[in-house]
Structure formats: C-alpha cells, structure tokens
Amino acid sequence: MITSDSDSATDLKNAEPAVFSDAEKDVLVIISELEKEVGYIFSDKELAQSAITHKSFFNENKDSGQPVSQHNERLEFLGDAVLELSLSHLLMDQFPHVDEGVLSKLRASLVNEASLFQIAKVLNLNHYIRLGRGEIQSKGAEKPKILSSLFEAILGAIYLDAGFEKAQSVVNGIFKELIKDIKNIESIFVDYKTQLQELSQKIYGITPKYKLLVSTGPDHEKIFQMEVFINDQVKAQGSGGSKKQAAQSAAQMLLEELKNERV
Incomplete structure (x- = not known):
C-alpha cells in the first residue's frame, strides 16, 4: 500500500472534497x-481507468460523457517491456547458475x-475490463x-504511477510463487502439441489440426x-512470435480446456 509523506497528507487534508458523477463512481469502485x-493502490486513478479500458469501449464512449480518456493499448506496450525486464531480474535471482539460453526460454514460457x-x-x-x-x-x-x-496494461500503468521498483x-509477488518450486528447470518446457495430440487421440x-489465421507487424x-x-x-487460438510458438500457445489453450472438462 502506498503511504503519503507529511506534505502530501497535509495537501489531502486541506483539499476540497472530490465530486464524482455516478459513472465515475462506478469506475472508482x-x-x-x-x-x-493486484496488491497495489493507484495514486493516479485515471491511469488505472485507462488500463482497464479496451479500445472497443473507448471508441463507443469517447464522446458520450462516460469517464474515458484513453484506451489501454499504449499501456500494454509499456507493460510488456516492464514485465520482461522484471522477470529477467527475478529469474536471474532465482536461478543464479542457469545460462542465458535457458533463462530466455523460461521467460518466454511465462510471458x-x-x-x-x-x-x-x-x-x-x-471482472474489471471495460468492453x-x-x-x-x-x-x-x-x-x-x-x-x-x-494484465500488461495494468503493469504499464503501475510503472507510470510509481516507477519500476x-x-x-x-510482478515478483505474482510470479515468484509460480517458479519457486521448480526443481528441474528443463522439465517446464512442455511440448503442448505432443500432449494435446496424445489426449485428442485418446x-x-x-x-488435432492447425491453421494460420493471420500474421501482423513488420517482418522483424x-x-x-x-x-x-x-x-x-x-x-x-494462440499467438506468438513464430508459427511454432503460436501453435504451442494454441495447443496449451485447448489442452487446458479439455482437461477442465474432464475434471
């Protein structure tokens, strides 16, 4: 939780009570x-508002009087970088004797x-996305x-609100639990396509069959x-920086669905 210093506390004490519309109150809730x-309180609520606002909501409501200043795509772009750097630090700390190639694969599997x-x-x-x-x-x-x-947009908003640390x-609070019990780091690189094929045949x-739906972005x-x-x-469906990664992501998605149905 963020605490204000004495000057900030005095400013808040002397400030006029904020007046919010009903729509703004709903967003604040x-x-x-x-x-x-997420375990973080925003100082700038407008950043949080932008983080939870999908482009579809923004386009429909930007001229309607609804509290909406930006959608979250730019924050997503920033949050992606924040997440990768944060996880790089975390993985180096948790696995001090693992080489760069394995750490890169591990990070890719997490993001x-x-x-x-x-x-x-x-x-x-x-429950919180505005669509x-x-x-x-x-x-x-x-x-x-x-x-x-x-998720990435929220991280981008936190970075702008309070800095990288x-x-x-x-990020550490969320991901540390996911990786702390890994005994054999190589074992986490699961071939989801093979697992899905075995379950599908059973x-x-x-x-299963795979189909490329679309590719976007510059060649590099x-x-x-x-x-x-x-x-x-x-x-x-799944996406990734290569067809192989996208296929693995899609296989992982479908594998989770099939396993949940059988529980």
Whole structure:
C-alpha cells in the first residue's frame, strides 16, 4: 500500500472534497476492487481507468460523457517491456547458475499469451475490463488476447504511477510463487502439441489440426495467430512470435480446456 509523506497528507487534508458523477463512481469502485486483486493502490486513478479500458469501449464512449480518456493499448506496450525486464531480474535471482539460453526460454514460457491469460483469470481481471457492446456480446472478457493485454496494461500503468521498483514488486509477488518450486528447470518446457495430440487421440481417436489465421507487424517483429481444432468443433487460438510458438500457445489453450472438462 502506498503511504503519503507529511506534505502530501497535509495537501489531502486541506483539499476540497472530490465530486464524482455516478459513472465515475462506478469506475472508482471497479478500480478499488482491482487494486485489492493486484496488491497495489493507484495514486493516479485515471491511469488505472485507462488500463482497464479496451479500445472497443473507448471508441463507443469517447464522446458520450462516460469517464474515458484513453484506451489501454499504449499501456500494454509499456507493460510488456516492464514485465520482461522484471522477470529477467527475478529469474536471474532465482536461478543464479542457469545460462542465458535457458533463462530466455523460461521467460518466454511465462510471458506468452496462454500463461498471462491464466494469471489474469487467477486475478479475476475478467471482472474489471471495460468492453464495448460488440466485445461483450462475443464474450471478450474471456478472450486470452484481451485478458493478457489487460494484465500488461495494468503493469504499464503501475510503472507510470510509481516507477519500476513498485511495478517489479507487483510482478515478483505474482510470479515468484509460480517458479519457486521448480526443481528441474528443463522439465517446464512442455511440448503442448505432443500432449494435446496424445489426449485428442485418446478422447476422439484423431489428431488435432492447425491453421494460420493471420500474421501482423513488420517482418522483424511479426506476431502469428494460430488456431487448433479437433473435428472442426473443439477449437482454441494462440499467438506468438513464430508459427511454432503460436501453435504451442494454441495447443496449451485447448489442452487446458479439455482437461477442465474432464475434471
């Protein structure tokens, strides 16, 4: 929790009471609940508001009087860098004798869309994203891309609000538990495609198929979106910096769904 120094406390004491519209009050309630989940209280609530605002909500409401100043895509861009640097520090600290190549693979496995989606779900971030009507109807609050981007945007907002050390502290609090019990670091690099193939053959008697949906970005920084499907019905999507990474991400998504259905 952030504490103010004496000057700030005096300023707050002498400040006029803030007056909020009903819509602004609703957003402040959402932000308050979000702060409890991530373990950080924003000084600048407008940064938090931007972090939870999807572009679809912004486009629909920017001229409506709703409290919306920015959407979260720029914060996502910043949060991605904050997350990678924070995890680099954490992994070097936790695995002092592991070489760079293995650390890079480990970091990549922690920051891929599938992993961040799972973390976002654990933090209940699907309850706090502000979406446009179309995204609400298409269940945008359950989409891996939207929730993983939301998580990164929140980290970007924390960085702007309080600096790198505070953002790093939040990252450490979330990820330290995920990696502290790793005994054999090589064992975490799971081949999700192979696992999915084995489970698919066991359940359906067939192997999954993969399809490239789209690739975006410049040649040196492309992002690939892949879909995996079984019987043209059981489907999942994933993205990554290569077709192989995107396929692994999609396989991980579908594998989690199938395992949850069998619980």
